[in-house]
Amino acid sequence: xxxxxxxxxxxxxxxxxxxxxxxVLLRGGERPVTELARDLGMSQPQASKHLRxxxxxxxxxxxxxxxxxxxxxxxxxxxxxxxxxxxxxRFWDETFDRxxxxxxxxxQARQEEPPDGxxx
Amino acid sequence: xxxxxxxxxxxxxxxxxxxxxxxVLLRGGERPVTELARDLGMSQPQASKHLRxxxxxxxxxxxxxxxxxxxxxxxxxxxxxxxxxxxxxRFWDETFDRxxxxxxxxxQARQEEPPDGxxx
DNA sequence: CTTACGCATTCCGATATAGGCATATGATGA
DNA sequence: TCATCATATGCCTATATCGGAATGCGTAAG
Numbered sequence: 001x002x003x004x005x006x007x008x009x010x011x012x013x014x015x016x017x018x019x020x021x022x023x024v025l026l027r028g029g030e031r032p033v034t035e036l037a038r039d040l041g042m043s044q045p046q047a048s049k050h051l052r053x054x055x056x057x058x059x060x061x062x063x064x065x066x067x068x069x070x071x072x073x074x075x076x077x078x079x080x081x082x083x084x085x086x087x088x089x090r091f092w093d094e095t096f097d098r099x100x101x102x103x104x105x106x107x108q109a110r111q112e113e114p115p116d117g118x119x120x
Numbered sequence: 121x122x123x124x125x126x127x128x129x130x131x132x133x134x135x136x137x138x139x140x141x142x143x144v145l146l147r148g149g150e151r152p153v154t155e156l157a158r159d160l161g162m163s164q165p166q167a168s169k170h171l172r173x174x175x176x177x178x179x180x181x182x183x184x185x186x187x188x189x190x191x192x193x194x195x196x197x198x199x200x201x202x203x204x205x206x207x208x209x210r211f212w213d214e215t216f217d218r219x220x221x222x223x224x225x226x227x228q229a230r231q232e233e234p235p236d237g238x239x240x
Numbered sequence: 241c242t243t244a245c246g247c248a249t250t251c252c253g254a255t256a257t258a259g260g261c262a263t264a265t266g267a268t269g270a
Numbered sequence: 271t272c273a274t275c276a277t278a279t280g281c282c283t284a285t286a287t288c289g290g291a292a293t294g295c296g297t298a299a300g
Contacts, residue, residue: 015135016258020204027211033277046259048278067267067276075211082205084140089202091147091195136288153247166289168248187246187297 010077030070146193
């Protein structure tokens with residue numbers, strides 16, 4: 001097979017640094033493509049392509065305003081991401097204490113019984 | 121140029137569904153590679169490769185235990201992700217009200233002054 | 241030392257980008 | 271209708287995976 005499609009969900013959409021920058025800019029309000037491209041130092045076609053990905057996963061919305069197309073943030077798609085990552089919150093600080101403890105117990109168990117009793 | 125490297129940061133690491141599954145499994149404690157591969161229905165080499173990526177971005181840690189290598193979660197790298205996404209929290213519900221309001225103001229402004237004063 | 245087991249790595253092929261460039265499309269205005 | 275501005279798309283190249291299959295390597299056991 002091949003590589004997985006990155007265009008399919010919010011996780012992949014925000015994996016791209018430039019797309020993250022676009023989203024951050026859009027927090028300040030709607031913006032036309034050219035302005036986004038200029039502010040982020042990328043070409044207009046690139047901006048359009050990134051915006052297309054963001055639109056396909058539902059993170060931005062477009063609105064025609066005369067000749068321009070104003071892109072606006074739709075952050076609802078970020079909520080599942082936030083929740084998924086949040087599921088690890090209690091491990092951020094705890095992880096290493098638990099690991100150390102685990103290791104310590106294991107070492108101790110090995111010292112007590114002669115080199116034989118292997119777990120599993 | 122080419123595609124951005126996915127191996128470089130946590131955002132890219134968790135963009136892969138299988139890697140997310142690995143992380144979820146590891147919340148339950150340390151696990152050897154073969155067990156992860158079996159539980160997730162993937163080949164052992166694939167599991168090793170995903171684990172390598174996760175290790176390179178610092179989301180998992182390895183520990184040799186006899187013939188086995190136990191992988192454990194190190195969720196600290198997820199914290200920046202959580203914080204970045206959290207920066208959009210106040211837009212999750214607000215976005216569309218603001219948009220509607222914005223549009224309404226714009227329409228109104230256009231009706232008041234004759235077709236001329238265009239912003240920007 | 242040889243075998244067996246667990247895991248990592250390498251080689252390979254297919255594919256999906258990211259980016260640049262040129263161009264098509266759409267809407268606006270003369 | 272034609273020219274112009276703002277965007278979107280198509281084409282092309284280089285690259286970076288993801289996945290599979292085979293193999294290398296380290297540790298433990300006979």
